[in-house]
Amino acid sequence: MSIKQYYYRTAQSYLYACILAITLLTLLLMIGLFLPSRPPLGLLFIPFFLFSVVQLQGYLRYRKRAKEALFVCLDQKLDDFFTYSDYLLTFAPAPALRLLLFHPNSLLAGEIKELNQTRWRYLLPDMLDRRLKKTFGLYDSTGKLLAYFIAVNQKVEVMDEDMNVVMVYDHHQQLGTSPSDEAGVKFMRSSHSSTYTDVRVVREEKVVSRLQKGWMPTKWTKHFTINTPILSFDISSNQADKLLTLAAVISHYQYENH
Template identity: 25%
Template sequence: MNIREYYQKTAKACFCVAWISLLLAIIFFVCHLLQLFKGDLLIFVIPIIIFSVLHFFYFRTYDKRVEKLGDKPMQTSGQLLSIDHVLVVFMPAPTLRMLLFDSKGLLLGEVRDQNMRWFMWLIPNVVSLLLPKRFILLDSDGQVRAKYHTRAGLTNSMTIYNADDEIIGGYRENWKDSLIKIKGIIYKGNQSEWIAVESKANLYSLQLKTIDKKNVASFQEGWMPVEWAKRFELNTPIITFSSIITEQERVIVLGFLAAVLHHRDH
């Protein structure tokens, strides 16, 4: 998948939701005419119609983005753990499906729930947040590069494994602090503390530095170069890695972001 295909799939989903919602509103209207139910019709129909119109607007927005990208061939990229700037796009999913693109719109890989099933759409977010999760990091060829396991409960604590199931790091949160903000420690496989994290819960901007104040990575949204904005929405999150960190350290950073973003924007 590339960024064009992402927009095409999202546009199609929004289009289907818009028409299904409109059909549901029509069914309510017909049932009211046939006196199959009594009550104020507008209470039922108006919210559904607004929902339908909004999704039709989203459909047109994504459809226009596809047109702007044109028909130029776009391939995947094999630079998942070597490129410095990674753009994050969230696919519609019951838990986490986080697509990773380079600035040219080429798919680098994704972080997704290993146990994603259809019935998970039926689980309320409030309940799903408390359940343990098993995420996997896939490259553009679909190969597993890492595994991320979170514990049940209110915190986002995580253990990070490589493709061979060896522990290479993790993230620990203090549950008292994590109720109002993101605060914890990212550590490496030998349990040594690597990065102290403290941020607002909304996480619009974050600078990750090691315990000895070396820049590792940053996460931000709301700004990007003009050339990138031709392919991505303006508020698309951007991960910027320092050129000095290793592939394994990049895997750990991606795991931390999966831990704190796993119920955002999908």
């Protein structure tokens, strides 16, 4: 999948939601007309109308982005997931976090998604959802499972294929640790950013990864909007640093509006 296809699919999801809202409103109005006592139909119209307008705006916005994004041939071969130094992050509609990671050339590099997603999660308040144990999977562009993440209340454990804990990120302590790394890896927010557009993973005073938005190289803007979050890794970062960073990213975005 390319970012162009992602924009088109997201636009379609907004369009379907708009059509569904209008259809439900029409049915309710028709039913109300046949009732012996007329209910206050005007009160039903307002929320459905506002919801439809929001969904229509989303459809037009993402449709415009899809048209502006350049076409990329999908038969291009990508390297191993962990060899990349830059990922651009987007959110796919889902009851729980589903994070798509794109290569700067606009092709999908991989994704992080919850293994067991159920529709009723859309209705569950965050206060209750935070107490649920969630299992996320990291997949490459071919769908191969690379790692597991177990999240409970913004504490995320990184698991190997045998479900053994290899690293732990604790959002409240802003610290990631592993059995072989007693010092830990710090996850820091930029002190000069009130909107948290700059967060960093620091090992031994060296920044090994950075999550930020609000800027990007000019050539990337041919495919992505300027506010697309960018996850960048230093050339010195290893696979363990990247997995721990992704655990921190899951904790950071787990309850964002997606």
